[in-house]
Amino acid sequence: MEGRVPTELLIARSATGIEALRQMDAVGHKMLIVVNADGGFHSILTVGDLQRAIIASYDIAQSIDGLLDPKSKEYAYVWESEEDIRQRMLAIRAEFMPVLDEAGALQRLYLWEDFFPSTSHVAEREPLDLPxxxxxxxxxxxxxxxxxxxxxxxxxxxxxxxxxxxxxxxxxxxxxxxxxxxxxxxxxxxxxxxxxxxxxxxxxxxxxxxxxxxxxxxxxxxxxxxxxxxxxxxxxxxxxxxxxxxxxxxxxxxxxxxxxxxxxxxxxxxxxxxxxxxxxxxxxxxxxxxxxxxxxxxxxxxxxxxxxxxxxxxxxxxxxxxxxxxxxxxxxxxxxxxxxxxxxxxxxxxxxx
The missing domain is CATH 3.90.550.10 (Spore Coat Polysaccharide Biosynthesis Protein SpsA; Chain A)
Structure with missing residues (x-):
C-alpha cells in the first residue's frame, strides 16, 4: 500500500467533523478514506455526508464515527477489472476509488484522472439550466x-x-x-x-x-x-x-x-x-x-x-x-x-x- 495511497487522504474514525472538513479543504478533495485505529480500511466519508449531517443538526465538533456507513459501495476489490471499476466511478462520479483485498485491507487507489484525464468528475452530471x-x-x-x-x-x-x-x-x-x-x-x-x-x-x-x-x-x-x-x-x-x-x-x-x-x-x-x-x-x-x-x-x-x-x-x-x-x-x-x-x-x- 505504501506509495499507492496518499496518506493525506486518510482520516481516523476518531476525528471530528470539523477536522474532516478542514482536511478536505487542505487536500482539495471532497472525499476521505476513513481508517480504524490499526490503520485498516473502514469506509468512505464525503462532503455530502457532512453536509447532510449539518442539515440534520449533527454536532460536527463530535467524532465522524456516527456518520459513517461501512456498507457503502464506494470501494472495489482487487479481483474486479479496471473497466468495472471505471464504470462504477463514472456511475457515482467518485473522485477516487479505494481497492481492497480479500481481507478488506486497502491495496491501492484509482483517481478519477486515471480513467478520465480530460474531464472533471463534476462535469459528468446531468446539466441544470436555471436562470x-x-x-x-x-x-x-x-x-x-x-x-x-x-x-x-x-x-x-x-x-x-x-x-x-x-x-x-x-x-x-x-x-x-x-x-x-x-x-x-x-x-x-x-x-x-x-x-x-x-x-x-x-x-x-x-x-x-x-x-x-x-x-x-x-x-x-x-x-x-x-x-x-x-x-x-x-x-x-x-x-x-x-x-x-x-x-x-x-x-x-x-x-x-x-x-x-x-x-x-x-x-x-x-x-x-x-x-x-x-x-x-x-x-x-x-x-x-x-x-x-x-x-x-x-x-x-x-x-x-x-x-x-x-x-x-x-x-x-x-x-x-x-x-x-x-x-x-x-x-x-x-x-x-x-x-x-x-x-x-x-x-x-x-x-x-
Whole structure:
C-alpha cells in the first residue's frame, strides 16, 4: 500500500467533523478514506455526508464515527477489472476509488484522472439550466481605491475577472441565462462584456438607484418563471450548485441560502459558572462554529412577487417575510475554505497567492 495511497487522504474514525472538513479543504478533495485505529480500511466519508449531517443538526465538533456507513459501495476489490471499476466511478462520479483485498485491507487507489484525464468528475452530471442573477451594482467600498477606477465585478483574478469566473462556474453545470443587476459604472461593465465572446446569454438590468441586495430582482418578474440562483458578484464558492438545487427541491424550500461553516477560536480559557457564582468548569480555548451567509441563494420564481417594485429591499427582508408567511427557508452548508469573499483586500490578496 505504501506509495499507492496518499496518506493525506486518510482520516481516523476518531476525528471530528470539523477536522474532516478542514482536511478536505487542505487536500482539495471532497472525499476521505476513513481508517480504524490499526490503520485498516473502514469506509468512505464525503462532503455530502457532512453536509447532510449539518442539515440534520449533527454536532460536527463530535467524532465522524456516527456518520459513517461501512456498507457503502464506494470501494472495489482487487479481483474486479479496471473497466468495472471505471464504470462504477463514472456511475457515482467518485473522485477516487479505494481497492481492497480479500481481507478488506486497502491495496491501492484509482483517481478519477486515471480513467478520465480530460474531464472533471463534476462535469459528468446531468446539466441544470436555471436562470442566474448576479448582483453587480454595488460601489465596492471595501476595495477602494481600485473600485474608484473599475467596478468591483471587473477586478481580475488571474486572466479573468471575478464576474467571468462566477459566470463560468454556473455555465459549467449547464446554466446559460444570466441577468446582471448593475448600477455603479454600469456602462463600463456592459462595454467590457460586449467585447467578449461568451457562450451564454446575458441580460443587463440597470438600477436607476440603489435597490438593496435583492430589490432589482423585481424588475425581472416577467423574465423568470422557474427557480433561479442569485449570487453576489464578489464571492466564489467551490460547490456544485446542482447539489444545492437537489436539496432545495427535495425539501420543498422557497429559498435556500448557501452557508459557510466558519470556526472562531477564543484564545483564552472560558469560565462557566452556576447561578451561585461558583465556577463549574473551565473550557480551554474553545472553538465555536457559525453558519455564515455566503451571498448565494436559490429562490422559487414566486418569491419575486414578494419583492416590492422600485423599492430598496434586502435579501434579509425577503427571508424574514417568507418565514413570517410560514414559508420554508433552508440552509445548504459548505466548508470554511470553500467560500471566498473577494470583496475585501485581505481575502483578494490571499486568493491571488
Amino acid at each position: 442566474v442573477v448576479i448582483m453587480a451594482g454595488g460601489r465596492g467600498e471595501r476595495m477602494k481605491p481600485l473600485t474608484n477606477v473599475i467596478p468591483k465585478p471587473l477586478i481580475p483574478i488571474g486572466e479573468k475577472t471575478i464576474l467571468e469566473t462566477i459566470l463560468d462556474q454556473f455555465a459549467a453545470i449547464g446554466c446559460h441565462r444570466f441577468y446582471i443587476s448593475e448600477n455603479y459604472k454600469a456602462g463600463l461593465l456592459q462595454y467590457y462584456l460586449s467585447e467578449l465572446e461568451l457562450p451564454y446569454s446575458i441580460t443587463h438590468v440597470v438600477e436607476d438607484k440603489p435597490m438593496g441586495t435583492i430589490g432589482s430582482v423585481s424588475l425581472m418578474a416577467e423574465s423568470i418563471d422557474t427557480p433561479f440562483f442569485v449570487s453576489n458578484c464578489d464571492i466564489l464558492v467551490d460547490q456544485d450548485y446542482r447539489d444545492v438545487y437537489d436539496y432545495h427541491v427535495s425539501n420543498s424550500n422557497d429559498i435556500t441560502v448557501v452557508t459557510s461553516m466558519q470556526a472562531q477560536r477564543i484564545p483564552y480559557g472560558v469560565i462557566e459558572s452556576g447561578p451561585d457564582g461558583l465556577l463549574e468548569r473551565v473550557i480551554e480555548k474553545p472553538e465555536n462554529i457559525y453558519m455564515i451567509n455566503t451571498g448565494v441563494y436559490l429562490l422559487n420564481a414566486e418569491m419575486i412577487d414578494l419583492i416590492p417594485r422600485d423599492t430598496f429591499f434586502h435579501i434579509t427582508d425577503l427571508i424574514a417575510e417568507v418565514i413570517a408567511k410560514g414559508g420554508r427557508v433552508g440552509c445548504f452548508p459548505v466548508s470554511e475554505r470553500s467560500w471566498r469573499d473577494i470583496g475585501t483586500w485581505a481575502e483578494y490578496l490571499r486568493v491571488l497567492g
